[in-house]
Amino acid sequence: xxxxxxxxxxxxxxxxxxxxxxxxxxxxxxxxxxxxxxxxxxxxxxxxxxxxxxxxxxxxxxxxxxxxxxxxxxxxxxxxxxxxxxxxxxxxxxxxxxxxxxxxxxxxxxxxxxxxxxxxxxxxxxxxxxxxxxxxxxxxxxxxxxxxxxxxxxxxxxxxxxxxxxxxxxxxxx
Amino acid sequence: xxxxxxxxxxxxxxxxxxxxxxxxxxxxxxxxxxxxxxxxxxxxxxxxxxxxxxxxxxxxxxxxxxxxxxxxxxxxxxxxxxxxxxxxxxxxxxxxxxxxxxxxxxxxxxxxxxxxxxxxxxxxxxxxxxxxxxxxxxxxxxxxxxxxxxxxxxxxxxxxxxxxxxxxxxxxxx
DNA sequence: GTTTGCATGTAAACGGTTACATGATTGG
DNA sequence: CCAATCATGTAACCGTTTACATGCAAAC
Numbered sequence: 483x484x485x486x487x488x489x490x491x492x493x494x495x496x497x498x499x500x501x502x503x504x505x506x507x508x509x510x511x512x513x514x515x516x517x518x519x520x521x522x523x524x525x526x527x528x529x530x531x532x533x534x535x536x537x538x539x540x541x542x543x544x545x546x547x548x549x550x551x552x553x554x555x556x557x558x559x560x561x562x563x564x565x566x567x568x569x570x571x572x573x574x575x576x577x578x579x580x581x582x583x584x585x586x587x588x589x590x591x592x593x594x595x596x597x598x599x600x601x602x603x604x605x606x607x608x609x610x611x612x613x614x615x616x617x618x619x620x621x622x623x624x625x626x627x628x629x630x631x632x633x634x635x636x637x638x639x640x641x642x643x644x645x646x647x648x649x650x651x652x653x654x655x656x
Numbered sequence: 657x658x659x660x661x662x663x664x665x666x667x668x669x670x671x672x673x674x675x676x677x678x679x680x681x682x683x684x685x686x687x688x689x690x691x692x693x694x695x696x697x698x699x700x701x702x703x704x705x706x707x708x709x710x711x712x713x714x715x716x717x718x719x720x721x722x723x724x725x726x727x728x729x730x731x732x733x734x735x736x737x738x739x740x741x742x743x744x745x746x747x748x749x750x751x752x753x754x755x756x757x758x759x760x761x762x763x764x765x766x767x768x769x770x771x772x773x774x775x776x777x778x779x780x781x782x783x784x785x786x787x788x789x790x791x792x793x794x795x796x797x798x799x800x801x802x803x804x805x806x807x808x809x810x811x812x813x814x815x816x817x818x819x820x821x822x823x824x825x826x827x828x829x830x
Numbered sequence: 831g832t833t834t835g836c837a838t839g840t841a842a843a844c845g846g847t848t849a850c851a852t853g854a855t856t857g858g
Numbered sequence: 859c860c861a862a863t864c865a866t867g868t869a870a871c872c873g874t875t876t877a878c879a880t881g882c883a884a885a886c
Contacts, residue, residue: 483755484844484846488755491755491758494759499866500866501865512758515749515751516755517748517750519847521849521869522846524866524867524868525867543864544854545853545854545855546853546854546855546864546866548866549865549866550865550866562759563763566759569774570753570756570774572778573778574750575747575750575806576657576690577690578744578746578747579744579747580688580689580798580799581657581689581690582740582744583798584799585740586794586795587793587795588668588740589740589741593740597744600743600744604746604747619760620820620821621759622758623820624757624758624817624820624821628813631810632806632809632810634809635806635809636802636805639801639805646798647798658872675835675836675838691874693875694838696873696874698839699839699840717836717837720838720883721836722838723836723837724837724838832886833884833885834883834886835882835883835884836881836883837881839878839880840878841876841877842876842877843874844874845872845875846871847873848869848870849871851866852865852867854864856861856862856863857862857863
């Protein structure tokens with residue numbers, strides 16, 4: 483899912499500025515499964531406009547850059563739906579933490595401990611974020627609940643198994 | 657975690673060719689959390705060699721390109737450990753499926769059904785792959801078990817909640 | 831006889847991140 | 859007074875994917 487498609491999707495919910503689209507990512511629980519930065523959103527919106535898939539309306543503001551409010555066109559809707567009908571790319575889950583833990587036996591015990599602390603905290607924060615999220619469609623509820631399920635499962639697993647790595651690699655410390 | 661670091665990590669387990677490193681990704685359960693293709697592995701190994709972090713030994717073969725067997729150097733080990741001591745980037749989970757389901761209400765019921773079928777199958781296959789995997793270190797066991805935990809939780813969730821999206825969006829079909 | 835496995839590598843294209851540039855307003 | 863929020867955008871850089879190029883051997 484490239485940033486253009488993601489922007490189109492968000493615009494099916496209603497018009498928005500580039501800034502607001504980014505905020506949706508940071509707040510609404512979208513970012514658990516898709517990502518985009520300003521550096522990719524703004525160029526994406528320009529291109530979508532050129533391609534006639536979205537329209538812009540500039541709202542003048544005092545002492546601020548104009549708000550550029552984007553709305554999806556009929557062509558945009560068609561193309562977005564078409565992209566959802568194509569085979570979807572597979573999930574990708576990348577975890578530097580898990581990779582690092584593959585080598586826990588090479589690391590100082592303190593480092594393994596710290597890595598777990600940080601990772602647990604990150605997962606707890608993401609779970610808390612989802613607990614606060616509220617949905618407008620069945621799909622959003624589904625995404626939120628799936629996210630919660632995953633984070634909860636991961637956290638449970640970490641609590642049960644972190645000792646395996648934190649003790650296994652430093653028998654001398656016992 | 658860039659490909660260079662990943663290659664270094666794999667080489668801490670013993671020497672290997674680029675081809676074998678790729679196979680580890682495809683088979684050993686590594687690919688659930690990190691990824692790399694030939695197009696990135698071969699250049700990565702060349703660069704690591706130039707930087708003195710790995711060494712190559714060419715094994716001549718009849719009627720085949722020479723096997724280039726790479727092994728990690730002391731400098732490579734140091735740098736690899738150093739990279740694991742730095743703060744680790746956060747996990748990224750990207751899912752085109754979940755993104756598409758955010759818009760299930762815009763899709764034909766058949767499409768939603770098919771998407772679920774495909775996604776369930778993908779997760780089942782990955783789980784089966786992990787069931788076959790065997791570990792050599794505590795870290796590997798940890799990674800395998802965490803992967804299993806996640807896939808199992810996702811599959812359970814899908815079985816319980818797919819009806820929410822498959823029926824909610826086609827009340828006329830009742 | 832076709833596919834799979836072994837085995838290496840290059841080059842172009844792609845997509846995205848990061849950092850930079852600008853600047854007023856509001857809240858702590 | 860400083861940080862955060864609002865608001866847009868560009869450009870350089872980075873890393874990776876994809877497609878291409880080559881070619882024999884073994885298995886089905």
